[in-house]
Amino acid sequence: MSRFSPLNWPVVRQLRGSDPFARDVNTQSKKSRELDGRLVEADRVVQSVCPYCAVGCSQRVYVKDNQVIQIEGDPDSPISRGRLCPKGAASEQLVNSATRLTKIKYRAPYATEWQELDTETAMDMIADRFVESRKNKWQDVDEQGRPLRRTMGVAGLGGATLDNEENYLIKKLFTATGAIQIENQARI
Incomplete structure (x- = not known):
């Protein structure tokens, strides 16, 4: 024919x-x-969790030559049963984006350029600023002498990309340091 x-x-x-x-x-x-299917070439499949919200949809990450080639929902997941929302379905683009920042960037006050920092320096800067702000805005007692033991210089806003355990630990940390302005995106 x-x-x-x-x-x-x-x-x-x-x-x-x-x-x-x-x-x-x-x-x-x-x-x-x-x-052939696009996943046939994968060297291995890695289990993961979608990074976008607190639902915790399971993902299968297909890897070839240590490079992510595809991310799909895990049909064995009791949460999502293999389905992903549009953001979760685009996770591969997040991982492989050419514009993804992989180094810590810092722009000093009034500076016009960003500079790269190592992790230890950045963490020290954050800790120093946290402690200084807490100390400067500490309120031990109110006008009538009643104990307050709080700081108004530190506030926390939790995000939905963290799971319950992470948000719980962050809440405990902020409460232990005397912060009372603690909120979570999921409640807003």
Whole structure:
């Protein structure tokens, strides 16, 4: 049969064969039969959790040559049963984006350029500022001498990308340091 024969058209093959509803190979082209799935080339599959919200949808991360090639929902997950929201489905773009920052950037007050910092320096800067702000705004007692033991110089806003355990520990940390302005995105 020649390549351009009307007998080779998918609809004709469908009607001539034993598959009138086009659910079998009668309607596949040669090119379609030769295609492999995009996940066949993966070296391994890594279990993960979607980073976007506190729901905790499970993901399967397909890796080839230590590079993420695809991220899909995990059908074994009791939470999402293999489904991902649009953000979760775009997780691969987050991981492989050419514009993703992988180093700590800092812009000093009134500076026009960003500079790179190492992790230890950045953590020391954050800790120093936290302690100084707590100390400067500490309120030990109110006007009538009643004990307050709080700081108004530190506030916390938890995010929905953290799970319950992480938010719980952050709340405990802020409360232990005397902060009372603690909120969470999930409640707002």
